[in-house]
Amino acid sequence: MTDEQKLVHFQERIDAGEKIEPKDWMPEAYRKTLLRQISQHAHSEVIGMQPEGNWVLRAPSLRAKKILLAKIQDEGGHGLYLYSAAETFGIDRSEMIEQLQTGKAKYSSVFNYPTLNWADIGAIGWLVDGAAIVNQTMLAKCSFGPYARAMVRICKEEGFHQRQGYEIMAKMMAGTNEQKAMAQDAMNRWWWPSLMMFGPHDSSSAHTSESMKWKIKVESNDSLRQRFVNRTVEQAHHIGLTVPDLNLTYNKETRNWNFGDINWDEFWTVVNGNGPCNHQRIAHHIKYHREGEWVREAAVAFGKKQQKQNSLN
Amino acid sequence: MKTQEAIYQYCLRIADSNLILAQRLAEWCSRGPILEEDLAMTNISLDLFGQAETLYEYAATIKGDNATADSLAFLRVEREYFNRLITEQPNGDFAVTMVREVLFSAYQNHLYQALCKSNDEMFRGFAEKALKEVKYHLRHSSEWVIRLGGGTEESKVRSQAALNELWRFTVDMFEMDEVDEELISMGIAPDMKEINKSWMKTVTEVFTEAELHIPDLNNVIKGSNKGIHTEHLGHILSEMQYLQRAFPGATW
Ligand SMILES: [Fe+2]
Ligand SMILES: [Fe+2]
Numbered sequence: 001m002t003d004e005q006k007l008v009h010f011q012e013r014i015d016a017g018e019k020i021e022p023k024d025w026m027p028e029a030y031r032k033t034l035l036r037q038i039s040q041h042a043h044s045e046v047i048g049m050q051p052e053g054n055w056v057l058r059a060p061s062l063r064a065k066k067i068l069l070a071k072i073q074d075e076g077g078h079g080l081y082l083y084s085a086a087e088t089f090g091i092d093r094s095e096m097i098e099q100l101q102t103g104k105a106k107y108s109s110v111f112n113y114p115t116l117n118w119a120d121i122g123a124i125g126w127l128v129d130g131a132a133i134v135n136q137t138m139l140a141k142c143s144f145g146p147y148a149r150a151m152v153r154i155c156k157e158e159g160f161h162q163r164q165g166y167e168i169m170a171k172m173m174a175g176t177n178e179q180k181a182m183a184q185d186a187m188n189r190w191w192w193p194s195l196m197m198f199g200p201h202d203s204s205s206a207h208t209s210e211s212m213k214w215k216i217k218v219e220s221n222d223s224l225r226q227r228f229v230n231r232t233v234e235q236a237h238h239i240g241l242t243v244p245d246l247n248l249t250y251n252k253e254t255r256n257w258n259f260g261d262i263n264w265d266e267f268w269t270v271v272n273g274n275g276p277c278n279h280q281r282i283a284h285h286i287k288y289h290r291e292g293e294w295v296r297e298a299a300v301a302f303g304k305k306q307q308k309q310n311s312l313n
Numbered sequence: 314m315k316t317q318e319a320i321y322q323y324c325l326r327i328a329d330s331n332l333i334l335a336q337r338l339a340e341w342c343s344r345g346p347i348l349e350e351d352l353a354m355t356n357i358s359l360d361l362f363g364q365a366e367t368l369y370e371y372a373a374t375i376k377g378d379n380a381t382a383d384s385l386a387f388l389r390v391e392r393e394y395f396n397r398l399i400t401e402q403p404n405g406d407f408a409v410t411m412v413r414e415v416l417f418s419a420y421q422n423h424l425y426q427a428l429c430k431s432n433d434e435m436f437r438g439f440a441e442k443a444l445k446e447v448k449y450h451l452r453h454s455s456e457w458v459i460r461l462g463g464g465t466e467e468s469k470v471r472s473q474a475a476l477n478e479l480w481r482f483t484v485d486m487f488e489m490d491e492v493d494e495e496l497i498s499m500g501i502a503p504d505m506k507e508i509n510k511s512w513m514k515t516v517t518e519v520f521t522e523a524e525l526h527i528p529d530l531n532n533v534i535k536g537s538n539k540g541i542h543t544e545h546l547g548h549i550l551s552e553m554q555y556l557q558r559a560f561p562g563a564t565w
Contacts, residue, residue, distance in 0.1 A: 058555050069355055069359045069362070
């Protein structure tokens with residue numbers, strides 16, 4: 001088969017709803033897009049451990065500590081799982097980590113915002129994981145088998161995170177005035193970054209059309225964002241939180257919550273590395289990765305010695 | 314000393330040790346040498362928070378007076394904590410954390426084995442469940458110490474330095490007072506001299522296999538039974554208790 005025929009066949013398989021597996025033929029651009037997306041997703045899970053880890057030691061009850069620690073572990077586990085999915089493309093984890101640390105690979109921009117009070121932990125679980133679920137439920141239908149399967153597994157856990165995050169917010173909104181103020185403050189700071197998680201408008205998204213054709217995405221950024229807003233606004237109102245958007249109105253005909261303009265300048269500033277915590281997140285990752293180098297070397301050296309001994313025996 | 318009072322005190326000793334070590338291990342979150350170890354350490358931390366909670370709940374029922382697991386965990390002052398001193402020692406590098414984990418999980422392993430035979434039903438139930446967890450903690454940390462001891466020159470030097478540093482806190486784990494006397498007489502808690510012997514056998518095996526030598530005991534630091542701590546505990550508590558102290562009476 002010529003490459004052109006292969007491409008036609010590939011598109012037929014996609015259109016028929018078949019899953020593409022790592023050993024199957026795929027266009028270079030498909031491979032590249034998926035590798036970029038999966039490794040970026042893995043990095044997001046790992047970098048996301050930092051803002052949440054920032055409150056582990058200060059979590060205000062034994063139960064809260066256990067839930068938060070378990071959540072962060074889940075996220076790290078998602079990271080491991082996604083790194084393995086990316087490794088099916090023949091790249092290894094250390095290479096991906098290097099790309100992260102040099103800025104060649106990106107991670108979700110939302111983690112470049114700081115966690116400044118305990119309600120931020122609630123807001124991350126509720127809003128950030130909530131937005132991730134909307135996106136990942138869509139990705140569970142994507143055409144690349146290993147990624148789709150990873151998403152099915154991961155989505156289940158994200159559902160717990162979202163509910164636990166909402167529970168923190170609800171408890172604080174039912175608490176003292178100080179707690180309510182903290183919850184509203186967290187809402188004000190995390191609302192817009194959560195909407196930005198869905199990426200640029202369809203009209204200005206660089207990757208959308210090809211990704212849709214190949215079913216790497218099966219729904220557009222704007223429609224996913226709208227679904228998230230519709231779901232979340234009602235949850236916010238239910239516990240007495242104000243959505244920080246003066247233009248928020250309910251459209252009875254479309255049954256959508258219409259929302260105000262997203263600050264795309266801010267979005268691009270953060271994506272391009274100049275958000276409040278971009279520098280801190282990467283510096284942290286590099287610092288502890290370097291500090292662990294002697295441990296990794298020792299494990300390799302010990303493994304080699306063992307191998308030698310085994311072959312002598 | 315009344316038995317109930319002794320049981321209460323004994324709960325705090327074990328629960329405080331677990332809480333403080335859990336807090337220490339949680340510091341590794343996002344800081345592990347590899348992602349797998351990051352997760353392993355916070356997983357041990359999670360087990361220990363759970364163990365602490367079980368015993369605080371038991372202690373709270375004895376104390377009455379509206380005490381809860383959380384009020385015990387978060388609202389006492391330094392001198393009212395009875396965690397073993399080794400648990401509050403800083404994480405240091407990965408070698409310090411792993412050596413500390415071997416020393417302490419081996420101790421928990423033998424202590425919990427003995428508590429499985431306790432005349433106190435709560436202790437028995439606690440120990441049976443917790444024993445499974447600490448056996449894993451011991452295996453995990455032993456494997457690492459053996460790996461580090463036999464890895465590179467650097468990892469060997471670091472591991473030996475860790476053992477030299479921490480050994481001085483091991484006597485404290487086996488100290489006994491009137492609480493132990495009361496509970497031993499009732500068949501509720503073991504004689505720590507016996508635990509000390511089996512512990513020594515276990516850790517000697519690990520360190521021998523790791524080619525590390527056990528240092529001389531010329532500096533012994535103890536005091537946990539009386540709530541005399543090292544300077545580290547106060548800092549752990551100020552961080553841990555921050556929200557509880559800043560917003561008294563709030564529920565989270
Ligand atoms: Fe996740
Ligand atoms: Fe999550």
